[in-house]
Structures are given as C-alpha cells and as structure tokens.
Amino acid sequence: MVMLFEPQPLELFATDKAPARLTRLREKLRYLAECGVDYVLCVRFDRRFAALTAQNFISDLLVKHLRVKFLAVGDDFRFGAGREGDFLLLQKAGMEYGFDITSTQTFCEGGVRISSTAVRQALADDNLALAESLLGHPFAISGRVVHGDELGRTIGFPTANVPLRRQVSPVKGVYAVEVLGLGEKPLPGVANIGTRPTVAGIRQQLEVHLLDVAMDLYGRHIQVVLRKKIRNEQRFASLDELKAQIARDELTAREFFGLTKPA
Incomplete structure (x- = not known):
C-alpha cells in the first residue's frame, strides 16, 4: 500500500508559493499501478488533518487504523503538526508498537x-x-478535452483544449508532442501551453493541434507527451501574424517527426 496526500501541504498553507505539480492524482494512480502497487490510500490533507500531532499520526492512523507492520518513508519525510515528526521518531515508535521502519535513500x-x-x-x-x-x-500532461472558443479552427489550426487545473504549470511555450489515448499508436502534434497573450487570455491551458488527423475529441481524456521545445509563448500584433507563426511551428514539428505536409 502507498499512502499519499491530496492536496499537497503547500497547496493548503501557501497557495501562492506552492510549486508546480508534475502529475495529477489520476496520473499518480496510473504510474503506481504500473509499478505493481495493489492499494493506494489517498489522505485528504485539510486543516483538521494538518493539526494532527505526530504522535497521533502514528498511534491513530498508522497503528490503530492501518495496523502497519512495515513502513518505508523518504529520507526527508516530516509529519505531524508543525512538522514535528521525523524518521527518528518513527524508529522509536516502531520499537514501541512493533513495526519495522526503513528510509529510502536519496x-x-x-x-x-x-x-x-x-x-x-x-x-x-x-x-x-x-x-x-x-x-x-517522458514528461506528459493529461486531461479531458473541453469546448474552447474555436479560435484555432477559424485560422486553420483546430485544437483540442485541455484546461490546466494547476496554479502553476511547470512548462510554458510551444512543443512538438505525441498524443496518447486516441488509438493504439501515439499521434504527432504541436501544442501550446500558456495563457494565449495574443487574444488576451488569462487562464493557463493546453492546446493541441494534431498533424494530419481530424476527429471529434470533446470529452476524451488524452495524455500529451512533450517531445521537443519549439519556442516560448509570445504575443503577436495580429491574428495574421499568429497564424503565420503557427504554420512555422507546425513545419518545425513535422521536421522533428519526419513528416511531410500533405499535398
């Protein structure tokens, strides 16, 4: 069994300072399953749980409810109100309650x-x-495709829009990507991750344009694998300039994947 916490502690206590997430919960569960993990305990990390003392974390959660016999934690793991609990405290508790404890080294x-x-x-x-x-x-972003403003379609580059439900994205810009979840093979594409400054966008989102593929993606859950950074996101003076740059981005992505543009 693997125990994890949602949301992450910094997302509760210091929302503005919380680092960008590398994976969503759905992705974590999939990766853990692929590693052979049978069970995952997802603990809701709220202020009530955060107020739990280190001793109560051990006696109530680990011993009483989980009946732990063997525990593995990271070498920098801290727990309990005020981060008072550490590996040394777990070692002492292990001797008291009869469970083994080990630290995963760096x-x-x-x-x-x-x-x-x-x-x-x-x-x-x-x-x-x-x-x-x-x-x-490979680093990837996953999510469900939603309806957008269809701006890409009006300028000749229809996109699948995936909202980024993260306060901060770990990546920004235009990338050559592969899209998984739409068939047996990954589909090549070009994606923009950012706020779309040319059209006064505010919220961060992922927009993916598939190369040489036309299909209805609304409601589909896709995984977008980043393969090559093409450029940073930028603001253009007009939609015509944006359209011209997207065409160049598509050409760069095609060259990366070894694809020629259909006649």
Missing part, C-alpha cells in the same frame, strides 16, 4: 539528486531529456 542520476525540484528545474531549462531521465518516463 537516488542520483548523472550526479543529480532525483527530486521534484530537479525535475522542475530541468523543465524550466527546456531540458526534456534530463527531465525524462529523472522521472523514468
């Missing part, structure tokens, strides 16, 4: 400590290869 890849902070920095540096190496899989 893992490094190419001399870099594997952590969410390192992954975010790699993404901020547009180093998708390093992010993939640290994650163990």
Whole structure:
C-alpha cells in the first residue's frame, strides 16, 4: 500500500508559493499501478488533518487504523503538526508498537539528486531529456478535452483544449508532442501551453493541434507527451501574424517527426 496526500501541504498553507505539480492524482494512480502497487490510500490533507500531532499520526492512523507492520518513508519525510515528526521518531515508535521502519535513500542520476525540484528545474531549462531521465518516463500532461472558443479552427489550426487545473504549470511555450489515448499508436502534434497573450487570455491551458488527423475529441481524456521545445509563448500584433507563426511551428514539428505536409 502507498499512502499519499491530496492536496499537497503547500497547496493548503501557501497557495501562492506552492510549486508546480508534475502529475495529477489520476496520473499518480496510473504510474503506481504500473509499478505493481495493489492499494493506494489517498489522505485528504485539510486543516483538521494538518493539526494532527505526530504522535497521533502514528498511534491513530498508522497503528490503530492501518495496523502497519512495515513502513518505508523518504529520507526527508516530516509529519505531524508543525512538522514535528521525523524518521527518528518513527524508529522509536516502531520499537514501541512493533513495526519495522526503513528510509529510502536519496537516488542520483548523472550526479543529480532525483527530486521534484530537479525535475522542475530541468523543465524550466527546456531540458526534456534530463527531465525524462529523472522521472523514468517522458514528461506528459493529461486531461479531458473541453469546448474552447474555436479560435484555432477559424485560422486553420483546430485544437483540442485541455484546461490546466494547476496554479502553476511547470512548462510554458510551444512543443512538438505525441498524443496518447486516441488509438493504439501515439499521434504527432504541436501544442501550446500558456495563457494565449495574443487574444488576451488569462487562464493557463493546453492546446493541441494534431498533424494530419481530424476527429471529434470533446470529452476524451488524452495524455500529451512533450517531445521537443519549439519556442516560448509570445504575443503577436495580429491574428495574421499568429497564424503565420503557427504554420512555422507546425513545419518545425513535422521536421522533428519526419513528416511531410500533405499535398
């Protein structure tokens, strides 16, 4: 069994300072299942739970309700009100209540400590290869396609719109992508992640234009794998300038995937 917390503590206590999420809960559950995890306990992290003392966390949750026999935690794991609980306290509790405890040591890849902070920095540096190496899989964003303003369709580039329900996105800009969830094979495309400044957009969202594929995607859940950063998001003086740039972005994506434009 794996225990995780939703929302993340910083999202409760310091919303404006909470770091960008790398995965949504749905993605976490899928990755854990792929690793062979049979059960996941998702604890609602609210102010009531946050007020739980470290001792009560151990005695009530771990011992009384979960009847823990073996516990593995990260080497920097802290718990309980005021972050008072640590690995040493868990060791003492293990001797008292009769459960074994171990700490997962820090893992490094190419001399870099594997952590969410390192992954975010790699993404901020547009180093998708390093992010993939640290994650163990390509970085991807998933979500359900919703109705948009259909601006892309009016300028010749229809898009699938996925709202980003994150306060902060770990990536921004235009990317060559592969879209999963629409068939047996990934579909190539070009995507914009950002606020669409040319049309005075405010909310961050993901817009994906599939290459050489036309289908109704509304309501479909898709996974968008980032393969290559094409450029940063920018504001254009007119829709004609935006259309011309999107055409160049599509050409760049086609070159990356080795595709030619249909006659």
